[in-house]
Amino acid sequence: MQQLDLFAQLDDDPQPPKPEKVITLPKPTAGQWASVRPRPQQPASTAPRPEQRRGPEFASRPTDGPTFGEKVSYAWHHTHGGNRMEIPLGIVATLALWPQKEYPRTFANFFRTLDAESLLQCVREVAAYWWIRRPDLIDIAFPLFKWAEEEHTAHELHAIRATFHAALDANALDHTGHIDPEWNSNVDLMSWTITNLRHNTARQGLGEYHTPPEICDLMAAQTIGRDPGEIPDDCSLLDPCAGTGGMFRSAAQHVRSMGLDPAKYTWFAQEIDPLAAAGCAVNIIVWGLGAKAMVACGDTLAEGDLWPRAIKHRRAMVEQRDNAEARMAIAYALGRTRQLLGMVSEAA
Template identity: 70%
Template sequence: MEQLDLFADLGEPEAPKAGKAITLPKPTAGQWANTAAKPQPQQPALIPEAPRRPRPEFAISPADGAAFGEKVSTAWHQAHGGNRMEIPLGIVATLALWPQKGYPRTLAEFLRGLDAQQLVACVREVAAYWWMRRPDLIDTASVLFRWAEQDTYAANELQAIRATFHAALDANALDHTGHEDPELNADIDLMSWAVTSLRHHTARQGLGEYHTPPEVCDMMAAQIIGRDPEAIHDGYSILDPCAGTGGMFRSAAQHVRGLGKDPARLTWFAQEIDPYSAAGCAVNMIVWGMGPNAMVACGDTLAEGDMWNRAVEHRRMLVKARDDAAAAMAIARAVRQVERLVSQGSEAA
């Protein structure tokens, strides 16, 4: 399935309707309690995962998610990058969102040849590129990119930035996200592994942050969605009130693809309280090709409830800001062209 043109007109997504929406559940601690002494009811047979087409091999096999997150975290901390986890997360997001697809080895060598300041410029360029195409998602993910707007950096930060870029490249980040086909970019949630590896375990405990293992997400998506392709049709909504970085969406999208359907034609709406995880989810919505009706809201689901209307208004505001900026740039370009023509005419005279 090809990536949709995300710069196309972003119309208003249809609000989820009863009977057309799936709300993805979350496993509770009680599910995993010790129940060995209690007789268990017979469980229904698990619905097998829909078949996927083979993944083409790149020059180097991609690392698994846990190894990727560990390498990124180790590189950042060994280079004494400090406690600003938005910087290494922004580096992972930059590589995941890099618009040039299909040449991971060439691109990796190019990036390895850049100094730290040039790599920071790459972060700014990638954020600007995608802001023009999905301003709502990039605004939600802006916590991962704002640091690149600084004028100066400490020497240890520059060293850590370059070391982290190299570690992510050495862990073959581009092999996970460097495909033209978004289906092949959704095998692993790199943002989830980066968040959980960079955040201290006591901080995760304090936040109650426990990302659902991908194997469990795959099983739950297969059970909830089922095997009937006719049950999932254009305009269907899939919602996650505690989305993390979107791991359940990844599994659901891959299952939908296995049924021969395009997830970019569905509506995906994620709510997440942690800004870093919400930012990672917004990045993933682009990387995984979730389409123009994918939205992410950052807020407390328990306190605020359904944030759909807020997310739609946020999207409307950012699209207008994008369009106004594009119009201003077009006018500025036209003025420069006129000035150049006048200058050339004056010289000829």
């Protein structure tokens, strides 16, 4: 499977779902675990996977989801990072969204050499990189990145660097550093991180009940079915209480197991918790769900269908992105003109 096109133009909005072509994923949860699915056997005639080509570059047994979340949470709390969950979540999101793929160990070693200020710059650059390509999703995910613009004490910088190292030691890049998004979809790192950072009492107060991964896989398979011919190209998959998108992960992997491309379909997630919605927006990029995937943050029970608001938000963010690019192009042209005029003056 080739890398999905995450650079597609966003000018054409996804069409509203038609009742007879909508798959509503059947669970009223506000977050879910992700599974480590058995990887499908590849036909002998196909090209080898990145892991097979570069075995040493990938962990033979990467840290599983629960262990990953525990290590990140422990590092953050052990260094007394505080109660700002968006910071360790943003660290995991930065590593998951790192654009260069296929060399996780090389990049992990690179990140380990950086000081805290340089790591903050990495957070800002990842957010900017994906804002150009998916401004609607990065705006939803912005709570995970905006802290990098703030001033931090030496103690906070120490906690940030320690958490980066913990995520790297727990194989974050091994889970998300593949060219093929199918291999980046085995574990929902954002969900496991939230699960371990947020206290049980807090989750109960939010009504956040995490569905076991095997149950997500089972419900996705039963809801979608196993006949590729029954899924039309303009099908929409909706999750009204998406959490970080774990049911989408299961559904996308099930669709791939039938030889179909998840990017062909419309994916729409609604989630009331801003941090979970931010994690879902990150996952949509990491899992390669394509240009027709959207997230809306809001109360499904109180507001109902948030599709129109998501479309409006998408258009506004694309317009804002395009305007920013136009201003940058003008600024660059003016700067280049001044530079050339200065060279001419010096020559004269």
